[in-house]
Amino acid sequence: MQIQDTAALVTGGASGLGAATATALAEAGATVFALDLAASIEKAGEAPAGIEYVEADVTDPASVSAAVARAVGSGKPLRTVVNCAGIGTAGRILSKGGHHDLDLYAKIIQINLIGSFNVLALAAEEIAKTEPDEQGQRGLVVNTASVAAFEGQIGQVAYASSKGGIVGMNLPAARDLAQFGIRVNTIAPGIIETPMLAGVEQKFRDALAEGVPFPKRLGRPDEYARLVLMLVEHDYLNGEVIRLDGALRMAPR
Numbered sequence: 001m002q003i004q005d006t007a008a009l010v011t012g013g014a015s016g017l018g019a020a021t022a023t024a025l026a027e028a029g030a031t032v033f034a035l036d037l038a039a040s041i042e043k044a045g046e047a048p049a050g051i052e053y054v055e056a057d058v059t060d061p062a063s064v065s066a067a068v069a070r071a072v073g074s075g076k077p078l079r080t081v082v083n084c085a086g087i088g089t090a091g092r093i094l095s096k097g098g099h100h101d102l103d104l105y106a107k108i109i110q111i112n113l114i115g116s117f118n119v120l121a122l123a124a125e126e127i128a129k130t131e132p133d134e135q136g137q138r139g140l141v142v143n144t145a146s147v148a149a150f151e152g153q154i155g156q157v158a159y160a161s162s163k164g165g166i167v168g169m170n171l172p173a174a175r176d177l178a179q180f181g182i183r184v185n186t187i188a189p190g191i192i193e194t195p196m197l198a199g200v201e202q203k204f205r206d207a208l209a210e211g212v213p214f215p216k217r218l219g220r221p222d223e224y225a226r227l228v229l230m231l232v233e234h235d236y237l238n239g240e241v242i243r244l245d246g247a248l249r250m251a252p253r
Contacts, residue, residue, distance in 0.1 A: 001137050001232050004029030007076040009068065011035045011058050011119055012085035013051070014044040016194035017144065020221035021082050021228050026050030028229060030080065033071045035064075035119075058085045058115030064122050071123075077130040079139045080232055081123040083116040086144065086162075090155040105158045112162035113169075116143050120173060120184070128180040135235060138181040142228055143170065145188040147243060151250035163188070167241050174239035183238040185231050190245025192219040213247040 008025045012018035013034025022034040026048065034047065035056040047053045056067040071078045087108060093100050120141050127139035145166040152160025166186055174184040191197075191208050197218070209217045227244055231237055 001079060001135075001140060001235060002133065003080070003229070003232055005076060006030050006079040007071045007074045008032045008080035008082070009035065009071045009078065009119075009123060010082045010084060011056075011115075012040075012083075014040040014053060016084065017189070017192065017221050017224045018082070018084035019044070020225040021084060022051050023048055024222070024225035024229055025080060025082075031071075031074050031076050033067065033074075035067050036085070058083075058119055059110050061118060061122065064119055068123050068126050072126050077138075078123065078127050079130075080228075081119065081127070081139070081141045082228055083119055083141070083143045085115060085119075086112045088156075088159045091158060092155050093157055100157065105161075108158040109162050109165070112159070113165040116166060117169065120169075124177055124180070124182055127182055128177075132181045136181045137183070137235065140183045140185070140232055141173070141177075142231055143184070143186045145170075145186050145241060147188055147190045147245050147248060147250055149188055153250055154253045170241055171239045178238075183235075185237055185239070186241040187224060187227055187231075188241055188243045188245070189224060190219055190243070190248040192221060192224060192244075194221060211248065211251075212245070215246055217246075219244060219246065 008030040010018050010022045013022045014036035022032045026032045032051045033054050035054050038055050041053045054067045056063045091100050130138050132138050143166050146163040148156050148160040149163035149167045170186040
């Protein structure tokens, strides 16, 4: 599928995986709308060339609909949607402080899983209205899971649940949207150098890298972004969950 002269929408687009993906898509010729919360956009500063920051909450249908309308109104066909927005908070089912807080569990599910579905559904509705290319394609949605969907660690019950939901959603979403010429794929990253790791001590970061079989290092956001570009351009990849983890398999803790 062509990237040049199309519109793209990236959630969590002001930092981390989202920012790297927005930049890669813009450099490939797309007009990119990077959705994020106001605080994240303010922290990011001026948007790079080819990228427009749009304040949006992925859990709010009205907010997402307005952002999708911005992309549709660009005059370029909306072809690519990448869900990178998400949070990760640790908590065991039972601990010295008692049982896992239900509101916290629900919040992580709401943002990571329901937020991704909200964007997927509302964007797909607009993509389906576009003229298909010569292969009958109209667009692609890339969701972000995690290796925690398969090997959730101690304290990751909420996060792993949300990412497991993304994996479970992938194939039926691809099947649902096939009739409209819209593909759906999911990337499941391992340990990536994102702002969430910025405050972690170097000693601990080195220990994380040591656990990766090869390459023995943490992943980079630009490597995630390059995989997104490949998924856009590789027309026969559909309904797939791709691990991006250096063959890492997470231990219990």
